[in-house]
Amino acid sequence: MKAPAFNYARASSVQEAIDLLSHYGDRAKVLSGGQSLMPALNLRLLAPEWLIDIGPIVDLRRISVESGLLTIGASTRHADLHRSPDIAAHAPLLKDAVAHVAHPAIRNRGTIGGSLAHADPASELPACMVALDATIVVLGPDGERRIPAVDFFVGIYETQLLPGELLVAIEVPKRAAGVRHFFSEHVRRSGDYAMAGLAAEAEIDGDAFVRLRLGFFAVGERPILATAARHLIGRPVTEAVLAQACAALDDELAPQDDHQATAGMRRYLARQLLVECIVSLLGRSDLRTKVVA
């Protein structure tokens, strides 16, 4: 189908975008890369009166590194993330993850800010933000808010963003030496939304995890920082420990049925991803046991 009729305003600065958003409130939607918004418009799932195009704001498309922090402008495209040496050096999890986001033509337009503000529970980048303990920087008429990623995502397509606010940047702590990461997802076809996925980051001392952040996606209404990780931290990981973590993971997930996978299948895939993640991070193929369905 074709998009319904709407008015269009082009913002040339962040302040202008915030002024426009404040004026139109929930009658307006922000247009950035448009790779989630345009399908929703074309499918007539949305019918905003106004689109505020932030595409021309060049300041929002940048990646900078300062002391311990990587700052990513909201309009930074997936393709930018994939080829950035700074991302490869300081947040390699993101480099791995964006390769799984849709297809090259979509990655050339889609932006990180758009993906996070859209908050599809099956998309990759929100879960990465949770795993990386990122901070979402939001500007509005009342100034700046800095929201931890774990609090930012509220539900299906729902975040803490208020009408009149604009997501402007994402701050990711630079990866410390020795930190390892894992990213994997199960999809029907390459580029599809995941049936279950996991973005993880870990610090390891000898044979034990010192820190382990497990960001699951497509297994609930929002990306989930799995508390099951607590079973795996601070002690040698055995088959029994891993089984305990899998059981705990199962308790905290609330996946839904849809046309791609049943809730039960998503639970199974999530447990399998957890096992694969631990095997990969610890380099322990002996732990690759059969996950009980």
Next chain:
Amino acid sequence: MIAPVPIALTVNHERVEALVLPRLNLADFLRDHLSLTGTHVGCEHGVCGACTVRVNGDIVRSCLILAIQAENATVETIEGLSDSGEIADLQSAFHQRNALQCGFCTPAMLMAAQDLLLTNPDPDRDQIREHLSGNYCRCTGYHAIVDAVESTAHARLERAG
């Protein structure tokens, strides 16, 4: 009533000015306003890939970009790539390998394949499949398309010496 908005952009090396409604997507603009009907419209929500064009050198889904977002952009369609001869060898390989049947996906498949060969002149078959995974073909089963892209890559490498 929402009024049409003036836009100016470059399409296949020609300057174009037009009045468009904000809701008009780039694919429909190219087809209906400029009669460049080689850009096909399939799903209209970014899944099938049939509307792939180049904007400022990058391949994109033209059904997921508004024509007004292309203000001042440089757009290249299959007509541009075909007329310039840039992909003549790729087109010939598609012909020789039977890499098309109905032809609906072919213009966009050529756009995506050329994009891959520009960034990775020697892709393996998995890389070809991955790069073309956002372009649906309902006729060929893809093997012949991968063959055509692979043989074009080899021929170009040989020519480059």
